[in-house]
Amino acid sequence: MVLGRVAGTVVATRKDPRLEGHTLLLVKPVTPDGKEEAGYLVAVDTVSAGNRELVITVSGSSARMAHGCKDKPVDCVIVGIVDEVALDERG
Amino acid sequence: MRLGRVTGRLWSSIKNPGLDAQRLLVVQPVTPEGEDTGKPLVCTDATGAGAGELIYWVRGREASFAFESGEVPSDATIVGIVDEVHLGKRKAG
Numbered sequence: 001m002v003l004g005r006v007a008g009t010v011v012a013t014r015k016d017p018r019l020e021g022h023t024l025l026l027v028k029p030v031t032p033d034g035k036e037e038a039g040y041l042v043a044v045d046t047v048s049a050g051n052r053e054l055v056i057t058v059s060g061s062s063a064r065m066a067h068g069c070k071d072k073p074v075d076c077v078i079v080g081i082v083d084e085v086a087l088d089e090r091g
Numbered sequence: 092m093r094l095g096r097v098t099g100r101l102w103s104s105i106k107n108p109g110l111d112a113q114r115l116l117v118v119q120p121v122t123p124e125g126e127d128t129g130k131p132l133v134c135t136d137a138t139g140a141g142a143g144e145l146i147y148w149v150r151g152r153e154a155s156f157a158f159e160s161g162e163v164p165s166d167a168t169i170v171g172i173v174d175e176v177h178l179g180k181r182k183a184g
Contacts, residue, residue, distance in 0.1 A: 001134070001135075001165065002132060002133065003101075031130065032098075032131050037130075046107045047105050047107060056101075058165060059166055062154055062166040063164065063166070065155050065162050065163060065165075066107045067109050067164075069164075079106055079107035079109070080103035080105065080110055080115075081103055081104070081105040081106070082102070083103055085099060085101045085102075086099050086100050087098055
């Protein structure tokens with residue numbers, strides 16, 4: 001799983017009917033120590049994440065295992081809002 | 092499967108129900124020599140690994156299979172704690 005920060009929303013009117021009712025968010029990947037990485041992800045939100053929140057994303061076919069995403073055409077899902085990350089000092 | 096070292100923990104209260112009761116650990120992939128390689132990532136844990144331990148992990152759809160229900164939304168799971176890694180040329184014969 002990759003950590004990311006919610007950077008915006010994506011609105012799509014014409015889409016696969018199985019995606020109706022799902023919120024699409026724009027996520028900027030970040031490292032566990034909080035540095036932003038290159039690129040953006042468009043992810044389906046299952047936890048009602050808010051703007052600038054640190055979230056956990058699952059990608060690939062495992063994304064369809066998330067509750068609410070069974071048999072839907074998604075490959076990136078937000079599955080958690082991060083409370084805290086604790087890194088070892090030497091990590 | 093790849094080698095990695097546990098470098099931290101992560102807590103999340105609001106999460107997808109499929110991740111309930113799952114431990115989330117930060118893992119830095121390492122080479123068999125023990126050097127860091129690639130970006131750190133977040134893994135679910137099927138073994139009870141602890142801080143600083145050398146582990147191996149699977150990625151992709153197989154990461155869900157490590158759990159009995161097989162329905163955990165995870166794309167990276169720790170499936171083993173490494174005791175030892177032996178490196179070296181195999182002797183002929």
